[in-house]
Amino acid sequence: MKILAVTDLHGGSVEDLLGFNGIDLVLVLGDITTGGSIEETMIRINPLREAYQALYAIPGNWDRKDSCQWLISEGLSLDCRSIRIEGIILYGVGGSVTTPFSTPNEFAEEEFGQKLAGCPEPEKGERLILLSHTPPRGAGDKTALGMHVGSENLKRFIKEMAPDLVLCGHIHEGRDKTMIGKTIIVNPGPAPRHYAIVKITDGITVTLY
Incomplete structure (x- = not known):
């Protein structure tokens, strides 16, 4: 399986993301717009849906409730929802832990932990990929001021559940590929x-661009 993972469009054009060959699945990791309308969300999501075989998304902290509902109504949202594709479980947690900016879709660290509790355990031979707009503390979460602002509950979840891959975003300058235990952590930027x-073949390889 070949996956295109994108995050933090913030209303930018998706034109440069439409021409890749062999993509089986697109995963959008939130902040599709910056508090924009449903129409603005559709302008970013629909071309990606049309260009590739399958797409799923989680909202970010800047995505409004009406846009979140649109993703749900279209069957695209993985926010607190799981699906199984070719032996892979995908589970998502959208929004972010509390920020200094009072954005439309943020919540307390405790609630974030509750959302993670809905993730199913993989059966033998299955892989688990977690989509989280918020990065875990200490991985892909370092701000320009050098502060780590990721979720402690997510870090704890990763250590306990050991998903194969965590795809996150939120911290633009936190673009990185790293590890927590055996789990690959990716913030694409x-x-x-x-x-x-x-x-994804016998193993998982990730390339940042």
């Missing part, structure tokens, strides 16, 4: 300039 290609 803000699209459309940056994105990640994930290839």
Whole structure:
């Protein structure tokens, strides 16, 4: 399976993301707009849906409730929802832990932990990929001021559950590929300039662009 992972479009054009070959799945990791309307969300999501075989998304902290509802109504949202595709469980947690900016879709660290509790355990032979707009504390979460602002509950979840891959975003300058235990943590950086290609065969390889 070949996955295109993008995050933090913030209303930017998706034109440069439409021409990749062999993509089986697109995963959008939130902040599709910056508090924009449903129409603005559709302008970013629909071209990606039309260009590729399948797309799923989670909202970010800047995505309004009406846009979140539109993703749900279209069957695209993985916010607190799981699906199984070719032996892979995808589970998502959208929004972010509390920020200094009072954005439309943020919540307390405790609530974030409750949302993670809905993630199913993989059966033998299955892989687990977690989509989280918020990065875990200490991985892909370092701000320009050098502060780590990721979720402690997510870090704890990763250590306990050991998903194969965590795809996150939120912290633009936190673009990184790293590890927590055996789990690959990827913050692709803000699209459309940056994105990640994930290839899943016997193992998982991730390339940042």
